[in-house]
Amino acid sequence: MDDRCRQIDALLTEAMTRELSPEERCSLDQHCASCPDCAAAYRALLTTRELLRNHRPEDDAPPTILRENLHRRLVEEQAQQAGKRPALGLRWKLAFGVSVCMLLTILGYFLMPAFPDKGDEGTILSRTTVDAKEPLTIKITYTADRPLTDVAVTIRLDEGISFYSDDEKLRSLREYTWHGDLRTGINEIPFVVTVERMGTHRIRTEASYDDYRHRHDVELQAEQRTVIVTYLSYKKRPL
Amino acid sequence: MNTQGNISPVDKELVERARRGEIAAFETLVRSHETKVFSFALNITGGDHELAQDIMQDALIHAYRGISSFRGDCSFSSWLWRILKNDFLRYREHAAFSREEPDNRKGNAVDDHEPAVELAIMRQERLLLLRRLVAQLSIEDQEVITLIEFQELSVDEVAALTAMSIEAVKSRLHRARGRLTELVKKNKNLFL
Structure with a gap:
């Protein structure tokens, strides 16, 4: 690299951070016309500047699959955290157990006639917006820490929602019960519905297993063109 | 987009x-x-989409x-950014130790004979090449x-996000651009 190339090299570095003056550009062009090495460096730097100029921040948006995978891992994480609550000492366990029994007796007396999930407004698991024209695929997800047999999941539809099917009988059902086994890990129970009118409707589901029932609701807020789908989970309760 | 040094009321x-x-929150x-954050992940991994996602x-x-340890004295982006940076450094140490990863994941010098680079005529390929050079800079x-x-982002926004002074951001930007320029010049033939 001779002295002239060194001067041009410094100018090339400058060209990355500021606009060169017409004189500087002219001197650069003249030198590059006779020096292939500096010309290649100049072209590489121009390409880099062009790439960065044309790059938009949203080009680096993560793919949708990342959100889906994250959601699945968060649900697993939550289930694991629920199972890892620190154990209490025996004395505390007894005291806690007696207090809970007393409290449940008192509460039971007052709340028995009410809906069993009163007081539990559910935890929002996810919310998405979809096209109102398309049938909606709903997936109720259960994370099991061991295989579960003879599980029943009852799906009840509000007025304004129907099961999507070619079979007229299935379309007219308001309630459907799925029977099957759950394997360790994530289990999805999918079904397809159509929303027939605008407004807020609910799909109420209840899984029964091991003397427990576990409620998940799906709220559908149907507007002119879109439906906001919200998945809610309720605390597991004894049957 | 919140770029303030402190957390925004909505984020709070x-x-x-x-x-x-609340998972949805x-x-x-x-x-x-x-x-x-994903843009940063793409650059530190040299444009390796799969690794950036992982x-x-x-x-x-x-x-x-660790959300309960987030005190809210910086923006959520900035906090996430730090976690990602630490995770990546741990990953890189492990990868260097276990020698399981291909060379391009370790931020080594760009291989002149790599076919994707030789055929770098498309913008995406050139962008990938540029990300590989960016990955050779310090974190x-x-x-x-x-x-x-x-x-x-503007210099002011970066200063707020990274809790650095505006002068420090300007100085780091100048140095980083200089180093990137040197890398581009050194690898000029790959851009042809």
């Missing part, structure tokens, strides 16, 4: 809800910051686990290049 509420275990929070996902799970230089060149 979402953090509170996420602490109570955590996901909403992530959505408003994910592009900046690292980002692990960082988000670590953020969810601090990558940070400032990502935020300013790839995410189009």
